Amino acid sequence: MRHVTVIGGGIIGLAVARELTARGCHVTVLEKENHWAAHQSGHNSGVVHAGLYYRPGSLKARLSVAGNRSMIAFAREHGVPYDVCGKLVVATSVAELPALGLLAERARACGVGATLLDAAQAREYEPEVSCVRALRVHSTAVIDFPAVCRVLVSLLREAGADLRLGTPALAVRAGSNGGVEVATPHDVVKADTLVNCAGLHSDRVARLAGLTPETRIVPFRGEYYELRPGRRHLVRGLIYPVPDPTLPFLGVHLTRMLDGSVHAGPNAVLASRREGYRGRDVSVRDLAEVLAFPGTWRLARRHAFPAGWNEVTRSLSKRRFAASLARLVPAIRREDIVRHGSGVRAQALLPDGRLADDFVIEEARDQIHVLNAPSPAATSALEIAAYVADRVTATG
Known part of the structure; x- marks a missing residue:
């Protein structure tokens, strides 16, 4: 059985851990705080993005469009509250119309369902809105992301994952017989692979592990x-x-x-x-x-x-x-x-x-580092997890 240590107990780290356990890995999750989803995952807007803003073909575009579908399906399966309410992106002046048109073209290129509306049509959705035109994005939703994290933790416990709160990573070194060792205040955690999902501290964890990230x-x-x-x-x-x-x-x-x-x-x-x-x-x-x-x-x-x-x-x-x-x-x-x-x-x-305008995920020997995962990372969490897990298991 492949052993993987995941650093970071936000929605990305938890989703990666859950995907790896589903693929037969034994996973240890290290979170420095005393509760899960303590930072970005617990302080975001709660929006499941559709994926229209991002450069076609980029990781953000691909994983957020797919993530919109997989996150809603996950919420439906596990009873997490959500509402696919759609949204309006509004041009409030004629000067903004070219940018709105380009956004509509990008939505089409990324496979996002969106419709251009005139001002009267926009007010059918939002009677108080002021605009000259608007883009109606149909698949945007709102969700309880902390609840998603609680479900992921529950699934990980059921799968036998080793979940450790209050356990920061203090040092990272290569194992004497391969793999990676992570020193914590309590012990040294040994694994075949390290996955860094430390969010606000991801670049520091990468440097602990011997990398020199550009970002x-x-x-x-x-x-x-x-x-x-x-x-x-x-x-x-x-x-x-x-x-x-x-x-x-x-x-x-x-x-x-x-x-x-x-x-x-x-x-x-x-x-x-x-x-x-x-x-x-x-x-x-x-x-x-x-x-x-x-x-x-x-x-x-x-x-x-x-x-x-x-x-x-x-x-x-x-x-x-x-x-x-x-x-x-x-x-x-x-x-x-x-x-x-x-x-x-x-x-x-x-x-x-x-x-950096795209997700940044770097690989080293026995290591994968998620170095840039801001919005729409919560939307894309399950797809980022599959992307990372593919790379973990490919080296197994």
Whole structure:
């Protein structure tokens, strides 16, 4: 029996572990926190993306389109709450129409069901929306991703996986007779293969294992508001702006959740700590690493104005945040929104200042490292798991 150690207990690590157990491997999952899905998987928007934003043929495009189907099927099979509600991507000005048209072409190229609508047709879905045209994306859904993780943990326990909370990886070395050994505070875990799904710390785990990854994780905090209960009627489903094609962020949007609440956001500001969910969360080590990486300064030169500045001012000003929402739904006012937590996106940055726009998965001897898996990774989790498992078992 092949033994595999998975580092990371978010939705990717758990999905990879579950796929490997289904293929007959014995799996140990190491999670440094004391509960599963502690970071990105437990702080995301809860959206199952359709896959229209990503370059045709890229891993993101292929795995998110397939992941939309497999995640909904998984939820249906295991009783996880979900709603295939669809969404609108809206052009609020004539200047955005070319980008909306390109998005529609990309949807067709990726095999995503989407329909261009005029303003009157869009208002049949969202009566309060303001737009000149919109793209209706039919397969977008909302789901309870933490519940997905709880099901995966239950399936892993039933399969006899070794699940270890509160167990960080402290060192990684090659085994004396092949394979990989991972030192933890409690013991040394030996395996034939290591799979790194450490998310916000994936590049550090790769360096522990002797790799020198080209990318560096740069944390971006995404801050959310929500509509007050008395204003939730303004949004029926999901309303997104036309995104900036030069950035991997989708812009501040509106999402009706499974419980009927309406979340607004996220923005995207550089975090001063990899797990910095509040503006005052600062890690000297994390900040020093970001500032010492040449790609950070090249990114700043490329996007500081106006994109970066707009995100910062929106973070500092509730009025600016509300104004961004009012471009989509003019009836939304500053007093209609209240703070609702934050998430942190583990975004891989290249030395030339480009943000990695695809999933990045690197292989070494007896090792596989998932080095860039931000959104739509939760959507794609089961497909990423199959992709990784194919590579694990191919070397067995």
